[in-house]
Amino acid sequence: MGEIVIVAVDAMGGDNAPVEIIHGAIDAVNAKENIKVILVGKEDVIKKELLNYNFNKDQIEIVHAPDIIETCEPPVMAIRKKKESSLVVALNLVKDKTADAFVSAGSSGAILVGGQLIVGRIKGVERPPLAPLIPTKDGVSLLVDCGANVDARPSHLVQFAKMGSIYMENVMGIKNPTVAIVNIGAEEEKGNQLVKETFPLLKACSDINFIGSIEARDIPNGYADVIVCEAFVGNVILKLYEGLGATLIGKIKEGMMSSFRSKIGALLVKPALKKTLKSFDASEYGGAPLIGLNGLVIKTHGSSKAKEVCNSILQCQKFKEHKINEIIKEIIGKDIVKKEVLNKEVTSNEATSKEE
Amino acid sequence: MGEIVIVAVDAMGGDNAPVEIIHGAIDAVNAKENIKVILVGKEDVIKKELLNYNFNKDQIEIVHAPDIIETCEPPVMAIRKKKESSLVVALNLVKDKTADAFVSAGSSGAILVGGQLIVGRIKGVERPPLAPLIPTKDGVSLLVDCGANVDARPSHLVQFAKMGSIYMENVMGIKNPTVAIVNIGAEEEKGNQLVKETFPLLKACSDINFIGSIEARDIPNGYADVIVCEAFVGNVILKLYEGLGATLIGKIKEGMMSSFRSKIGALLVKPALKKTLKSFDASEYGGAPLIGLNGLVIKTHGSSKAKEVCNSILQCQKFKEHKINEIIKEIIGKDIVKKEVLNKEVTSNEATSKEE
Structure with missing residues (x-):
């Protein structure tokens, strides 16, 4: 115990x-x-x-x-x-x-x-994201952020990526989880202002396994373990997932009930289908943590x-x-130290150049 | 002919x-x-x-x-x-x-x-949106914009709503089509900066049938005929539609093939299912027009x-x-005239106040 x-x-x-x-x-x-x-x-x-x-x-x-x-x-x-x-x-x-x-x-x-x-918030965490697990073809992905911080800044998304990686590695047991940013094309130069500014920052992170952009069509394939996006987009993804899943399953049921022949068929496929669709049921994975x-x-x-x-x-x-929070404190803490060192260097350089 | x-x-x-x-x-x-x-x-x-x-x-x-x-x-x-x-x-x-x-x-x-x-562009059209039809439970909705203009401004979204309405009314034959803006909640005060600024402008439009916000989960239900959003979000919706549809149908096929019993059932439901899912196939509706x-x-x-x-x-x-383009010219043309009149009034008021 x-x-x-x-x-x-x-x-x-x-x-x-x-x-x-x-x-x-x-x-x-x-x-x-x-x-x-x-x-x-x-x-x-x-x-x-x-x-x-x-x-x-x-x-x-x-x-x-x-x-x-x-x-x-x-x-x-x-x-x-x-x-x-x-x-x-x-x-x-x-x-x-x-x-x-x-x-x-x-x-x-x-x-x-x-x-x-x-x-x-944990010291150094700028914005705590809401991060639900969403079902994919053969597993789950973590979607950060999903509704907590609309109009986020690039530095927020970088923290989402780091905290999301920690969660997937430790809670879900995925070694060195892949991280991707939601984009409207696979190329680095694509995207809106936020994505274009965030992409190089994620690329430069040594403590995450960043694999680049992910188009929304590849999310259900499980192309990345941690999917990073701004909250408005994340909320749209999460809710469309739910809505489209329900509508499609409804259409399929409707189709199966449309003739005598298909009704018999439906009785035969039901147990197998139920099992398959269960893996696509979000409630299997519990709720969404507010991380940080x-x-x-x-x-x-x-x-x-x-x-x-x-x-x-x-x-x-x-x-x-x-000990997720302890790990987050450590990783984000290191970033704070790095920033402070950088700031000191900048200040002392400025002082030096003024003295000159 | x-x-x-x-x-x-x-x-x-x-x-x-x-x-x-x-x-x-x-x-x-x-x-x-x-x-x-x-x-x-x-x-x-x-x-x-x-x-x-x-x-x-x-x-x-x-x-x-x-x-x-x-x-x-x-x-x-x-x-x-x-x-x-x-x-x-x-x-x-x-x-x-x-x-x-x-x-x-x-x-x-x-x-x-x-x-x-x-x-x-047609004179007065600020940005021409890409507007695909997406399948819904019992019909289709027009999604504007879907990839042409990332980081759009509120005035762009208002034009998307107007041009989208014209398209749905005339090409798809939907009388007085309903228009909604993609949002992360149903209330007017919800959303990111862009949505909050656009919402009152759409509400004030007399030439469209604006019904408020639409959450992504309601899109597949066909809750609105014209769905207005900025291109990054639109692209995510469109591509997730495609990706999730394909993945779910793949899962269902996999489930149906998982046992002898379900295989027999699959044979019986196949024709009915095919017909139902056809109505959810985007290629049935042709491509996406770049309007304006x-x-x-x-x-x-x-x-x-x-x-x-x-x-x-x-x-x-x-x-x-x-005559879609002729109608767009007329509607957008009226807006230009209104703007010019307003500008003149502002200028002459300023002149009067200076004289005083």
Whole structure:
């Protein structure tokens, strides 16, 4: 049994709260005995729901929070005003180190803002990206950033690449993960201003395995392990993935139900198809971590069911076990030292040239 | 029989040139007797290939062009240097009104640059967008812009919305088409700088049916007829559409072939599935027009086969028949007049205030 990981779970966030959230939490503690979940939310509601399950009482704790942040609320305002909300109370548990991690299916905006304002960034991290795993032909890729920082700058994207590599190498166990930047062509001179400025910076990074540009068509092929982009583009990729997948599967089902002959066929292919399509189901991989904070914050889909909540909680264990934040601190810390040395050199050179 | 439309076709452009290109041209003239195709390229190669087909000799002409622009060449340089290339020779046929339209599966960059430099923009059009039709659940949507203008400005996006509406209403026959802007949330205050600035301008347009933001997940549902975005984002959407569709269908085939039982089922569902998936095949709708030029330029996929080339040529007929460019001239012309009036008012107000 490894080190215990304590996960604060927003019992009130998401379309299927509290039922599916609590169900997922119970599945997680029943799967691993070194996980402890703190369910944060309305105590009476949580207590009543827990009556439906068998679990080790030592692994579940309740922290009462009477308020809820709704998805439609402006995030900054909500975080500031609703101090008694499940989201704010749970994030404070991470801030004061009572919990290692936080999992929520609630308002994306509030999670992103709250993560930065309450838990805070690791020193040197300019912007913490939201980085979901997306399914590919034979595995998964990490998409950074996916909604946390629109209109990002090149230096942000370089940090996304570094932190994404650390995540894929340590949490997903991919040795020397490949990194590519989303572009509209394979050549170095292609792209918008941001990509053109970021490309040479990534190329110059000695601590990542940068393989160049990736066109969106190659993302589902699993052409790169870490896919770097600005948040607006990342959000479009993530949501189109979901939407197109659902539409295509819907069309296929419709096609299969269109004749008597095809209906019989559908019955025969169903088990095999289900298995194949399962590998393309994002909820298999848990939620998206907000990387670069002084603690782990995981955002799961608003529509999360127990499986995704459970997988997200299990993900926290890997994050802690592999000391992701310690590695990020080290790598980003080195960059800060490098920058400081450079700045000093520049200053002393300027001083010298003035003296001359 | 309607007015004759003359289409210059780049016989040498694309992965499957000249065979599939010429095949598509022949299919088009054999389908419609009011289409004439000028095949531009190496005369001997074209002549030899034409021996394989039966067609009305009056509907096919050859214009010799000894040179070819390769996909890897820098577009501006290629257009300037290779005056004898099939692409430049064909675009000049549109410029001097010998042809109404141009269709090519060749280098995207060269087609975009050549269209603007040789054929030229309609007066008042700031940037001509590339606007492919993308398949949706029950129809198609027009995606503008899709690769012609990265780092566009809000005024460009407003013109994309107007020209896109004209195209969908007249070429696709959709009355009062709905227009939406790609965004990362449904609320007006969401988005990056470009979207936030463009949103109120679109809202203020009286000549389009603007319905607000569209999240990428709703694009495949056919939530809007005209989908407006900056070219980098559009290109990502288009290419992810292609890539994800191919990967998912590949996974489904793999699943169906995974057991004896599913193989039998696959045989039974195949005809129905084929029909359903055909409606999701982009090549059914022809290529992407570059809208806002003094003539029509259509870019088809580099991998185009005869069907897509043929459909692109047929598309030119609708474009001419419905006088798309005349309508664009009128609408954009009105905007120019409005701007001039506003400028005059501002100037005369300034003059008056100075006099006072």
